[in-house]
Amino acid sequence: MWRALGWMILAALVHGASIAASEEQAKARLLEARAAFDKANWLIETGRYTEALKHSQHALTLREAMLGDNHSEVAASLNQLGEIFLRQRKAASARPLLERAFTLSEEYLRTEALALSESRHTSFLQFLRDDEARIHALLRAHPDDARVRHLALTAVLLRKGRSIEETANTSRILYHDLGPQDREQFEQLRALRSQFATLALRGPGSHSHAEYQRRLEELASRAEALEATLTRRSAPLRALITLPPPAEMVERVAAALPQEAALVEFVVYEDRPRSPKPGPHASEVPAQLRYLVLVLFPGGRTRALDLGPAAPIDLATSDLSNALASRDAAYQLPAQTLYTLAFQPLLPLLGDVRRLFIAPDGQLGLVPFDALHDGHHFLIESFDVSYLTSGRDLLPRPRSPPPSRSVVVMADPLLESPPSTQRASPSEYRWAPIPGTRQEALAIQRLMPQAQLFLGPDATSERLLQQAAPGILHIATHGFFLENTAAPEDTRALIHVGATSRLPPQPLLRSGLVLANTHAAATNGPGTLVTALELSSLDLWGTQLVVLSACDTGRGDVKPGQGIHGLRSALVIAGAETVVSSLWKVNDETTRLLMEDYYRHLRAGKGRAEALREAMRTLRGSWPHPYYWAPFIALGQDTPLRAISPHLRG
Numbered sequence: 001m002w003r004a005l006g007w008m009i010l011a012a013l014v015h016g017a018s019i020a021a022s023e024e025q026a027k028a029r030l031l032e033a034r035a036a037f038d039k040a041n042w043l044i045e046t047g048r049y050t051e052a053l054k055h056s057q058h059a060l061t062l063r064e065a066m067l068g069d070n071h072s073e074v075a076a077s078l079n080q081l082g083e084i085f086l087r088q089r090k091a092a093s094a095r096p097l098l099e100r101a102f103t104l105s106e107e108y109l110r111t112e113a114l115a116l117s118e119s120r121h122t123s124f125l126q127f128l129r130d131d132e133a134r135i136h137a138l139l140r141a142h143p144d145d146a147r148v149r150h151l152a153l154t155a156v157l158l159r160k161g162r163s164i165e166e167t168a169n170t171s172r173i174l175y176h177d178l179g180p181q182d183r184e185q186f187e188q189l190r191a192l193r194s195q196f197a198t199l200a201l202r203g204p205g206s207h208s209h210a211e212y213q214r215r216l217e218e219l220a221s222r223a224e225a226l227e228a229t230l231t232r233r234s235a236p237l238r239a240l241i242t243l244p245p246p247a248e249m250v251e252r253v254a255a256a257l258p259q260e261a262a263l264v265e266f267v268v269y270e271d272r273p274r275s276p277k278p279g280p281h282a283s284e285v286p287a288q289l290r291y292l293v294l295v296l297f298p299g300g301r302t303r304a305l306d307l308g309p310a311a312p313i314d315l316a317t318s319d320l321s322n323a324l325a326s327r328d329a330a331y332q333l334p335a336q337t338l339y340t341l342a343f344q345p346l347l348p349l350l351g352d353v354r355r356l357f358i359a360p361d362g363q364l365g366l367v368p369f370d371a372l373h374d375g376h377h378f379l380i381e382s383f384d385v386s387y388l389t390s391g392r393d394l395l396p397r398p399r400s401p402p403p404s405r406s407v408v409v410m411a412d413p414l415l416e417s418p419p420s421t422q423r424a425s426p427s428e429y430r431w432a433p434i435p436g437t438r439q440e441a442l443a444i445q446r447l448m449p450q451a452q453l454f455l456g457p458d459a460t461s462e463r464l465l466q467q468a469a470p471g472i473l474h475i476a477t478h479g480f481f482l483e484n485t486a487a488p489e490d491t492r493a494l495i496h497v498g499a500t501s502r503l504p505p506q507p508l509l510r511s512g513l514v515l516a517n518t519h520a521a522a523t524n525g526p527g528t529l530v531t532a533l534e535l536s537s538l539d540l541w542g543t544q545l546v547v548l549s550a551c552d553t554g555r556g557d558v559k560p561g562q563g564i565h566g567l568r569s570a571l572v573i574a575g576a577e578t579v580v581s582s583l584w585k586v587n588d589e590t591t592r593l594l595m596e597d598y599y600r601h602l603r604a605g606k607g608r609a610e611a612l613r614e615a616m617r618t619l620r621g622s623w624p625h626p627y628y629w630a631p632f633i634a635l636g637q638d639t640p641l642r643a644i645s646p647h648l649r650g
Contacts (some may be wrong), residue, residue: 026066033062033073040080049088056080075104079131086134091142098135099151103246105131106158110242122163122562129270129561132159136269136292140306149302150250153294156265157249160359161389161563168573172541185230190465190537192223197531200509243392254300256394261355263296263391264346268310268362268560289560291342291362295349296391303349310362313341317363324371325584327627335373335626343372343379357638359388365564366555366583368633370616371626378626380616386609386638389563389572393636397577401542403642404471407451411441411476411549413459413516436592437476440549443596444474447603461515461528465535469542469575471643476595478514479550479582480529481566507557508533511566513550532556532570541575544641545608549595554581554633568635578608578636590628594619602641609638 036059043052060077067073078101085094105128132155139145139152196219204212244252257263272287289310295303307313320334342364350356358369370380379385388394412434438455445451451472454463459477467473512531540546548554548567556566563569568581580598594615601611612634619629 029062029066033059033066033077036062037077037080040084044080044084044087047087049084053081053084056084070104070107072104072108075101075108075131078104079134082134082138086137086141089141091138091145091148094134094138095145095148095151098131098138101131102135102151102155106246109162122559125159125163125562128159132561133269133271136267136290137271139304140271140290140292143304143306146302149294149304152292152304153265153296153302154246154249156267156294157253157390157392158243158246160265160267160361160561161392163562164389164569164572165392167536168575172575182230185226186537189223189226189230190534192219192226193533193537194465195219196223197509197529197533200506244395249392250296250302251300253391253394254296254298256396257296257298257357258355259298260353261298261357262350262353263388263394264350264356264358265294265296265391266342266359266361266364267292267294289362291364293346293349295346297353305345305349307342307345313338314363316341317367320371321367321583324367324626324630327587327625329627331371331626332373335371335378336375338367339372339374339379343369344374354382355384355386357386357388357391357394359390359393362560363558365558368583368626368630370613371630378620380613380620380630384610384613386607387633387635389569389635401469403544404469404542405450405643406470407444407448407472407474408454408467408470409441409444409451409474409476410454410459410464410515411474412438412455413477413514414457415478415514415516432478434476434478434588436588437549440476440592440595441474443592444599447596447599448472457516459516461517461530464513464515464530465538468539471543471641472545472547473540473543473576474547474549474595475513476549479548479553479567480510480512480514481552481555482510506533507565508536508570511552511556511570513548513553513567532567535567536570536573538571538574540571543575544577544637545580545602546571546576546578547580547595547598548582549580549586549591551582551585554583554635572636576636578634578638580608580612580632580634582631583633584627584631586631587628590619590623591631594629594632605640607638607640608636609634 036055040052040056040059043049043055056077060074060081063071063074063077078097082094082097082101085091085097109124109128135148135152135155139148142148196216199212199216199219207215243249253263268289268291270287271290291307291310291313293305293307295305316334316338320331320338323329323331323334360369369383369385370378372379374382441451441453441455445453454460464475509531512529512535515528515530517528548571553567554564556564556569559565568579571579597615597618598611601614602608604611606614612632616629616632620626623629
């Protein structure tokens with residue numbers, strides 16, 4: 001018996017040694033793969049593509065053998081091989097490799113990334129942008145290849161604005177699908193965000209800079225940890241609202257397009273020089289940003305066009321934005337310049353189509369296409385434009401809650417200017433009177449008698465943050481996007497009194513609204529800044545329309561590929577189907593007229609973007625400068641409102 005036991009022990013030791021040897025061998029082969037991968041990268045950058053190809057293929061073979069066909073390192077090797085073939089101008093060889101790599105990355109994104117917070121999810125998507133840039137470079141070289149167009153459009157439809165959508169899905173699940181414990185933790189997250197926003201805007205006060213930074217970091221860390229925990233818990237339910245498979249994405253979006261319309265996807269990507277000539281200085285030419293346009297028609301037909309370097313388009317966008325934001329500026333030349341660079345080249349692709357769903361990218365998200373000018377007419381006279389974060393927004397929302405009939409209007413909050421010695425935020429402000437907002441609210445109530453008004457001391461930040469999915473939420477007050485600019489007296493903007501020495505780095509902290517302090521009626525105290533970060537925690541699932549009738553509510557930080565991060569993205573995260581926001585400091589009187597006419601068209605059953613266009617066209621008759629009639633855009637669904645009023649259709 002002891003001899004048999006001895007043989008068993010010896011056999012176990014031999015087996016264990018064999019496993020250990022196998023593990024060591026596996027580690028060695030993976031290290032060999034890494035070395036071959038790194039060597040190939042070095043050879044690519046020095047232009048020695050034939051040698052790079054040999055090392056890259058060796059790395060892929062090892063990784064597939066050791067890690068299987070679906071590992072992220074396999075995707076990295078596939079992208080590397082695709083890069084080599086791109087530089088050798090072998091598109092037919094590059095396309096299947098890049099397509100397989102994209103599919104693997106998408107599978108990884110849908111599983112492993114579920115535990116990421118919003119900030120880390122955004123960082124991961126940014127990491128993947130290099131892979132997408134290879135696809136766009138392939139398309140630039142082969143715009144007439146339908147398979148390449150399909151791959152590029154798939155990448156755009158799945159990745160553009162993805163971080164906003166993932167965060168929105170988490171908030172939706174937490175509000176409507178998880179238990180009381182999870183909702184309690186979500187309330188804790190909301191409280192942490194409010195504390196962080198208040199501290200960031202108030203500044204260090206009597207605390208030292210080091211102590212102030214420590215408190216900010218502590219709050220941010222606690223919020224991010226709680227956000228990641230809640231995201232992990234939502235993973236099983238998130239599978240119920242997962243996106244279509246990559247192979248079906250383009251066809252699904254095409255089927256959702258109205259028959260007479262087209263989807264226009266603008267894309268900003270980094271183009272790295274891919275010289276076919278080897279040499280030690282092949283990689284010294286810097287990369288540049290370029291604009292690409294992809295067009296999708298209802299039948300699934302696609303077109304593509306490279307618009308060229310981004311710098312001239314971005315400069316023209318900035319010039320037009322500055323001209324439109326001033327009622328005294330000459331706007332026609334910059335409006336024509338941007339039209340020539342960014343829209344006129346699309347006309348041969350569009351044919352007779354005049355209804356466009358435009359998903360801008362980069363700086364183009366900060367200008368209204370309606371105000372582009374062809375030398376004879378504004379674009380609004382020839383095209384009906386609706387705005388989307390991505391064509392993915394056209395897909396129906398799964399398990400959408402029934403629409404609410406309620407209409408909530410908050411306007412004309414009771415505000416008092418802070419004393420000149422008091423810092424109300426990173427800089428000092430005073431609140432200019434905005435009498436038009438009360439008249440605006442009363443006009444909306446006349447058109448929609450069920451509207452509940454909160455005016456003066458009742459238009460508080462606390463009341464706003466307690467709202468639960470009204471059918472329409474309309475807010476008419478001061479808005480802000482913090483930067484070092486002054487605001488005219490008759491606009492709905494914060495007016496700077498002192499210079500700004502410190503601005504919060506987070507875009508959702510530099511955008512927001514001003515409402516009455518909860519105790520304003522009793523204390524006659526200053527208003528309260530409600531940041532986009534706090535508004536992102538609202539429950540707006542079931543809210544069809546949010547109108548931000550204030551200044552700069554559509555502005556924010558430009559995140560190429562992920563939209564404009566500010567108030568409009570915060571409200572999309574909160575669940576709003578459509579957000580109407582402004583791109584500059586709006587005039588109080590004309591905004592009141594525009595909004596009253598907007599609701600008149602909504603009440604008549606017109607679509608949410610269509611009604612805004614009609615109101616803009618009417619206002620332009622009396623106020624021809626686009627400063628007055630073009631500041632607002634409607635982002636999201638364009639269908640008529642449902643069940644808001646017995647007078648409304650749908």
